[in-house]
Amino acid sequence: MRGWLLATALAVVAGSAVGEPNSEPDPRFLAEPPREEVHHHRNRITIDKRALKTGWTHLEQCHSNMDALGATQIVFREERIRAIEVLSTANIEQARVEGPTVQLDGVREGAEICLKAETRNLEQTGDKTFVLRNGPFMRRLFDSYFPLHVSLEVRFPAEALVFRSLEPAPRPGLDLHQETGRISIEAWFSGTLRTRLRFQASGT
Secondary structure (H helix, E strand, C coil), rough: EEEEEEEECCCCCCCCCCCHHHHCCEEEECCCCCCCCCCCEEEEEEHHHHHHCCEEEEEEEEEEEECCCCCEEEECHHHHHEEEEEEEEEEEEEEEEECEEEEEEEEEEEEEEEEEEEEEEEECHHHHHHEEEEEEEEECCCCCCCCCEEEEEEECCCCCCCEEEEEECCEEEEEEEECCCCCEEEEEEEECCEEEEEEEEEEC
């Protein structure tokens, strides 16, 4: 039996819960990270000016400290992902792209994988407002949810967009850092996390 990972903006959605949001538990944020190493899910999303018209952004994603399950899969929502490419692996016998998934075999302790793709996760919600939706993020094994560390970096054209807010709001276990043209989020939680980043067009 394969484990599940639901991958961003795609979602690393693992398992039968895909498409059944009401069955997914809300995130329980961890003010203190677990003492033991947990799965780390790192994402870099780049919004360019093309994305403002099409909604398709660029994704770079890495997983480390993966569970030694032997076989597992990274699952994306089919209508929101394209051009998946595996960039690198470590302590994984085989990684192959099958439709909106990456199938992994021979996943050993300390396994890592990095990939890239395009994801349709940017929506224009008004004349000058945009929402970047990510998730669900989850670490689900055999119908149970375990702690997950998600790092999300969003790069955007500062001359075209102004960041306005993050949902859910920052709190212990969910940190937000802002720079010009760049947002960084660190989340420690169990359950299922979806994020919404709101931007406003600068009008220039």
